[in-house]
Amino acid sequence: MNWMRKTERFLKSRGVESFIGFMISPEIFFAVSVCFGVFLTVLCRSFGVKQFVFDGMIFLFGMALPAVLLCVSNESDNDNMLKDIRNLFEMLKIQLHSGIYMVDALENCCGEIENKRLLKALNRFLDEVYMSRDVTKSLEQFHHAFSNPHIDMLVIILKQSLETGQSKTYLDNAFEQVIDVERALFIKREQAVERNVQVMQVLLMAGVIAICVYCSIVEFKGLFEFF
Numbered sequence: 445m446n447w448m449r450k451t452e453r454f455l456k457s458r459g460v461e462s463f464i465g466f467m468i469s470p471e472i473f474f475a476v477s478v479c480f481g482v483f484l485t486v487l488c489r490s491f492g493v494k495q496f497v498f499d500g501m502i503f504l505f506g507m508a509l510p511a512v513l514l515c516v517s518n519e520s521d522n523d524n525m526l527k528d529i530r531n532l533f534e535m536l537k538i539q540l541h542s543g544i545y546m547v548d549a550l551e552n553c554c555g556e557i558e559n560k561r562l563l564k565a566l567n568r569f570l571d572e573v574y575m576s577r578d579v580t581k582s583l584e585q586f587h588h589a590f591s592n593p594h595i596d597m598l599v600i601i602l603k604q605s606l607e608t609g610q611s612k613t614y615l616d617n618a619f620e621q622v623i624d625v626e627r628a629l630f631i632k633r634e635q636a637v638e639r640n641v642q643v644m645q646v647l648l649m650a651g652v653i654a655i656c657v658y659c660s661i662v663e664f665k666g667l668f669e670f671f
Contacts, residue, residue: 457591458514459521462561473510481506521561522592528559529594530622536601537615546605547573565589579606594622 451470461467468476484506485499532553539549551570557563565586572582580603587599601615 453588454511455514456588458518459561459590460514462521462564463514463517477507477510480509484509518591521559522594525559525562525592526594526622528557528562529598531556532598533615533622540605540615546602547579550602597621 448470451473455468455470455473460473481503485503488502489499535553535556536549539552540546544552547570550566554563554566554570557566568589569582569586572585573579576582583599583602583606587595
């Protein structure tokens with residue numbers, strides 16, 4: 445069925461295998477989503493929320509929760525892959541320009557990849573190429589394992605290398621693009637750290653003020669009782 449193919453593609457591209465440790469079928473994912481919906485509905489009803497409209501909204505929210513968690517996990521994976529993807533572009537640029545065949549160049553790059561999801565997908569791609577000798581089909585399978593704009597660019601570059609042998613411009617642009625994204629991500633993380641520090645400082649000051657106010661109240665109470 446069409447929805448099953450779309451769900452399977454969604455699960456694979458959002459890294460469900462990396463998220464939970466194994467691949468699941470669309471039927472199991474649907475069953476898990478329903479269980480989430482039922483659990484949240486029952487939980488909310490136990491707190492007194494028993495209106496039919498709210499039950500339906502909570503059930504739909506619960507069903508969507510596994511997919512949302514997968515998307516959030518995938519975004520985190522994409523951020524964690526940035527360094528490896530940047531190194532991959534840089535190494536490919538050197539090797540492809542030196543006349544090394546694309547598959548061999550990718551195999552040489554695997555030793556420098558640290559991200560487990562990316563490394564596993566690359567190794568699976570290489571295994572499929574050696575077994576089937578169909579690079580184009582194996583490349584499509586590799587592409588389907590990610591929902592990542594930089595992987596999209598990588599696949600375009602590899603296809604270009606296969607078809608024309610010309611990939612210099614694509615590699616240069618992709619490398620610069622990843623560098624820019626890395627800088628933006630670094631700034632974003634720095635700002636997040638600064639916000640967390642500020643929040644901690646505010647909470648600490650609020651705690652100190654609360655303790656001082658409490659001690660003052662206790663002291664005043666003791667004085668009134670004394671008189």
